[in-house]
Structure formats: structure tokens, C-alpha cells
Amino acid sequence: MSGSLTLRAAIVSVALFAVFVLGWHLATRSSGATSGMDPEYAKLMGATATQGKSAMPGPLDVASKLWEHLSQPFYDKGPNDKGLGIQIGYSIGRVLVGYLLAVVVAIPLGFLIGMSPLMHKALDPYIQILKPISPLAWMPLALYTIKDSSISAIFVIFICAVWPMLINTAFGVASVRREWINVARTLEVGTLRRAFTVVLPAAAPTILTGMRISIGIAWLVIVAAEMLVGGTGIGYFVWNEWNNLSITNVIIAILLIGVVGMFFDQLLARVARLVTFPE
Amino acid sequence: MSDFISIEAIAKRYPVRGRGTTTVFENLWLSMSRGEFGCIIGHSGCGKTTILNILAGLDRPSEGTVIVDGEAIDGTSLDRAVIFQSHALFPWRTVLGNVAFAVSSKWPKWSAAKVRAHAQSFIDLVGLSGSEAKHPSELSGGMKQRVGIARALSITPKILLMDEPFSALDALTRGTLQDEVRRICLETGQTTFMITHDVDEAIYLADKIFLMTNGPGAVLAEVVENPLPKDRGRIDLHRHPLYYATRNHILDFLVTRSKSFAETVTDHDPHHVPVIRPGIAEPTLLSLTPPPAADAAVRTAGRHP
Numbered sequence: 126m127s128g129s130l131t132l133r134a135a136i137v138s139v140a141l142f143a144v145f146v147l148g149w150h151l152a153t154r155s156s157g158a159t160s161g162m163d164p165e166y167a168k169l170m171g172a173t174a175t176q177g178k179s180a181m182p183g184p185l186d187v188a189s190k191l192w193e194h195l196s197q198p199f200y201d202k203g204p205n206d207k208g209l210g211i212q213i214g215y216s217i218g219r220v221l222v223g224y225l226l227a228v229v230v231a232i233p234l235g236f237l238i239g240m241s242p243l244m245h246k247a248l249d250p251y252i253q254i255l256k257p258i259s260p261l262a263w264m265p266l267a268l269y270t271i272k273d274s275s276i277s278a279i280f281v282i283f284i285c286a287v288w289p290m291l292i293n294t295a296f297g298v299a300s301v302r303r304e305w306i307n308v309a310r311t312l313e314v315g316t317l318r319r320a321f322t323v324v325l326p327a328a329a330p331t332i333l334t335g336m337r338i339s340i341g342i343a344w345l346v347i348v349a350a351e352m353l354v355g356g357t358g359i360g361y362f363v364w365n366e367w368n369n370l371s372i373t374n375v376i377i378a379i380l381l382i383g384v385v386g387m388f389f390d391q392l393l394a395r396v397a398r399l400v401t402f403p404e
Numbered sequence: 405m406s407d408f409i410s411i412e413a414i415a416k417r418y419p420v421r422g423r424g425t426t427t428v429f430e431n432l433w434l435s436m437s438r439g440e441f442g443c444i445i446g447h448s449g450c451g452k453t454t455i456l457n458i459l460a461g462l463d464r465p466s467e468g469t470v471i472v473d474g475e476a477i478d479g480t481s482l483d484r485a486v487i488f489q490s491h492a493l494f495p496w497r498t499v500l501g502n503v504a505f506a507v508s509s510k511w512p513k514w515s516a517a518k519v520r521a522h523a524q525s526f527i528d529l530v531g532l533s534g535s536e537a538k539h540p541s542e543l544s545g546g547m548k549q550r551v552g553i554a555r556a557l558s559i560t561p562k563i564l565l566m567d568e569p570f571s572a573l574d575a576l577t578r579g580t581l582q583d584e585v586r587r588i589c590l591e592t593g594q595t596t597f598m599i600t601h602d603v604d605e606a607i608y609l610a611d612k613i614f615l616m617t618n619g620p621g622a623v624l625a626e627v628v629e630n631p632l633p634k635d636r637g638r639i640d641l642h643r644h645p646l647y648y649a650t651r652n653h654i655l656d657f658l659v660t661r662s663k664s665f666a667e668t669v670t671d672h673d674p675h676h677v678p679v680i681r682p683g684i685a686e687p688t689l690l691s692l693t694p695p696p697a698a699d700a701a702v703r704t705a706g707r708h709p
Contacts, residue, residue: 304492307462311486312509312559322505326496402496403541 146184153183182373190373191380205365207357213381215357219275219350220343220389223282227339231287232332235294236320239328245295252291260285260346264353274354281350286339293335297328329400337393344386407435407471408595409442409459409563413675414468416454428454429622430467431674434614439593443606445654446616447662452599453567459597460486460565473562482510485561489568491552493540500536503527503555510559526558527551530584546577553585557594564589566598570605582608583638590634603654607632608641615657617665623674625665628654629681649682 128136155176162170182190198210238245260281267277301324309319351360359378366374415430428451436442444452457463459470461480469476472483485506493502503523508514514522527536530550540548549569556564569585570578586609589596600606606613613628631646641647661668 302492304488304490305494307486307488308492308494310462311460311480311484312506313480313482314509323494326494400496403539404495 149184153179153181180372182376186373187376191377194377204356207362209359209362209377209381212357212362213359213385216347216351216359217385219279219358220282220340220347223279224286224340224343226279226283227286227290227343228336230283231290231335231339232294235291235332235335236298236324238291238295239298240320240324245299252288256288256292258284261349261353264350268354274356278347278350278354278358282343282347285346286343289338289342290332290335293338294328294332297331297335298324300331301327326400326402330397330402333393333397333400337390337397340389340393341386344382344389348382408438408440408473409434409436409597410471411435411455411459412469412471414455414458414465414470416451416458416463417466426620428619429616432468432624433675433677434624436595436597436612438595440611441589441596441598441609442612442614443598443600443610444614444616445600445603445606445658446622447618447658450616450619450622450662452616456486456565456567456597456599459563460484462486482559483562485556485559485564487549487552487556487564487566487569489571491540491545491548493548493551493555495540498537498539499527499532499543499551500524502540502551503558506555507558523554523558526554529557529588530554544577545573546581549573549581550584553581553588557588557592562595564594564596566596568599568601571601578605579638585609603651603658604641606654607647607650608636608638613654615654615662617662621666623665623672624677625657625661625669625672627677627679629679631681631683645684646682649684653680653682 155178194209198208200206200208201211238248263281263284264277267280268274271277271280305323305327306319309323314323347358348360348363351358352364355361355364359382363375363378366372366378411432411434414432416428417425417430418428420426428449432455434455444455446452454463458465459472459477461477461484471477477484494505497505500520500523503526504519507519507523511519511522524536527533530553532547532550532554535543535547540551543551549572552569566585570581573581582605585596588594589609596609598609607630611630613630615625615628616622617625628650631650632641632644636644665672
């Protein structure tokens, strides 16, 4: 046993990756010319038929395609051929707008529900019914009323991101320790100052947990929403490349969706660490 | 009306599902003068904390009123500071931040520098100089409670209310903090009302000890005036001739009379609770001469079984 845990973990990670890529490569490589074929005909048939090449792209195909995408991420050659950077940018933009709208609605409303037992009881049935609805089920209604596919996608993000934040904020606010509230009461701290200087810092870790769950769900849903509404975005890109039968591009998109989702999650985890206090 | 604090005929009742209400205590009268240190002792469930919360304004009596400095109280006030049993510091604020929060609540118009200086002087008072920038999680239990004391004192309250402030601390730390509290209260003439379970703590700190019978339906049975000299010290407290008389009287009450009080004492007038000043205990062996004439309201400890 030598080296730190981090180092050893990194070695295992790299080894697993190497085994996976090698396995992938071996499974998809050409098995050599299958039979004598008229070269003219072979050209028409393509590598799958003539070289025994799998229809699934190998790691090298994906890597070279990825490099191609990365070297010019922002090209725009018309509605069906945009750079990957542009597509993912559209998706991130929609997620952020829908998510921020959800923050603006869910956190104040969560405060209200958490601080007022009356509002908690009154709004609870609505939350319980609305929460389990798949965000995509709202899509037709959104398209019909909003009449704009892009804003409909933002609405769908909003509706899926709002619940975890609302519930966590209400829970965090309602479970602020009684003694902290009593300190504020004995010091005659006004409602607004109490909300900002006592309740908000006390509930912040719980609120951030809700925000982290929400951004994860929003990023899951945007891909599906964009497959439906079409036009732009990484979800549309995936579906378009499926229609083009470009499995290479689909794999690259999947990889990219994962990377961006991880980035969002880590970003909020970092913010959560800032507001967490040791007891 | 010379009493600084006057609790007048307060009651606390809670509704019980399907069975009307339960009365924690009723028709409770209690008074204290300015600068006095009062301790309330009783078993759990007698409503001690409820009385303190009513004094603090965190709870309201079902009946009766509390008058402080000539005015009936209505809710919480910056004139009445509370030191909580669990210190109740904000863990996201530093020591200075916790005290400054209280200071800026009392004097919202003060500049940040003035708030800081004022908070600092109270941190120095409780002996925490040098720990201003620490967070509560970095402090020991005793230091946390010191911050709680500094926070309560920093708003220069008319009354300091303490709910078993030292019960969560180890014996050594408790001793030092009792010394500090006694020193500060004597120096500043602070009127203080405290809940405790600890008889020695009450004898060391309090001028008046309020004995409560068991709840529900608890009553303030008697008020014990501390016969020990004002300049008593922790070291020789137990050598004072009146120490054991006082201690035994309170212990006897807690062990037996707090349970049997309601059956045995039928002529208890809650408005005029007997005030007792324990004398030299058990005058039986030396009682060739009658005990010194006492005030009608003052009974001696020896008369109780």
C-alpha cells in the first residue's frame, strides 16, 4: 500500500476508464474484409457491410468527432446545423431562466408557508397534488396558452424546479430552532429583520439542499422538453442526430449533458458549503 | 407599590383534548425588589419555566398580570433579557457578532463602531477577550454560556432572567460561572430572576428563594430569605452556621413537603406567602429560653417537621 487514498482512487478510476475504452474499441472494431466484393459495390455498401465494422461508433470515432466539435463549438450553418456550444448554451439559458424564476417564486412562498401554520395547512393540498405531476405533462397546456415553444420549455423547467425548493424552504423555515426565534423575540427584532438575520441563515443549508435538487431535476427535464419543442438546445440536438443516425453525435451529447449537470451540481454544493454552519 | 417586579394572581392553563383544561398553577403572587436576586426552585413540571417565560414575555398568563417597574408587561421587551439553558447562540455568527446582534437590536441607530465597542466591553466583562472572532462551535460549553451572559447583559436590562443557565455545564465550570454572575450582579446591582434545581446554587446566588410545590396545580409555598451575609464566598459558604439550616430547610421542602403541601397546609393564602428566614436549626436541645421573637409573617425553619 503506497500513496494517498486520492492517488489510489485516481489510479483505479483511470484503469476502469482504460478497460472500458479498450472493451468498447474491441467490440466495435472492424473484423476485416468479409468477402470479396466488387470495389464499386463495396463503396456503396460502406464499412459496416464490407469490413465487418459495427454500426456503433468506436472510441476513436467519438474522440475525433469530439475534437471536431470542440475546435469549432459556435458555428451556425442554419437551423439544423449549429455548433454544440450554441446548442448547450440555449439549454443552459433556458434552465437558468426557468430556475431563477422558480427561485424567485419558491423561496418567498416557502418562507410564507414555513412561518405561517395557516398558509401551510391551506396550501398543502395544492402542493401535494401538483408536486407529483410530470413536468412534461404541462407541455401541451403551456404550448396552448403561451403559444411559444421556447417560453413553454422555460415554463416546464420552472414548474419542475419549483417544488423541491418550495418544500425545502418551508421545511427549513418551519424547523428553525425555537430558541433562536425566542432570542430574536426577547430582543424585539422586527419580522423582516428576523426573517433575514435569523430565519434565513438558520434555514439556508436546507434551502440550498432544495436548490441543489431542483437544478438537478431542471437539467434532467430540459433534455426531454427540448426533444418535444425542437428548434434549438441540446435535447433537440440529441433527437436531431438520432434522426440523422449519427450515433457518434448522440454519444458526444450524452457526455456533454453529464458534464454540464455535474458542473451545476458542484457549483451549488460549493454555495451550500458557504452557508453551512458547524453546530 | 414599592415592588420592582410584581406577579399578580397569574395562572396558566392548557386545554386538554376532551377533558377541559389542566392548570399548571393558578393565583400565583410573587414580588421582588430592585437589585434583588431571586431563585425559583421546584420539581420539573411545577411551571417554573412557564413563570420565567411569562416574565420574559415569551408566554402569556391565562389570568393575572405581571407588573415590572410600575407597568404591566405586554409581550417581550428589551428591558428583560433572557439567558437560555441551551445558550441559544447563533452558530453562523462569531462571538462578537452574537453580542453585537443584541446591541444593535437595542440601539438600532448606533454606528457599527459604537455597537462593536459596546459589545466588546461586555465580552471583556465575562472574560472572553481574545475569542471575539471565534464561532460558537469552537467554544467550550462554559465559554458559550459566557457569550450568552454577555449577550443578555449587553442590552443593560432592568431584569435578567435565567433558565437553569448552568445545568448543562460540568461542576468546575459551573462554579466559576456562578462566581462571575454573582460578581457582575453585585457590581451592577442587577435585578435577577433565576430557575434552578441546585440548592447550593440558590443559596450561593439568591437573596430570595421561591419554593414551588409539585404541579399540576402548583403553588408558591413559601419564600426563603437567605440568612447568609451578602459578602458570602464560595469557599467558606458551607462553614457558615446558617448554611445547613437553610440547605436542610430547602431540601426538606423538595423531598417531602413539595408533594404533601396541598393536603397538609389548608390555610395557605397565595397572596400572602409566608416568608421564612432560617435560623439556627433544631433549637430543641438548647431551648431553655423561648426562640427570639419574630415578625408575625416570619416563621423559623425549626417549626417545620
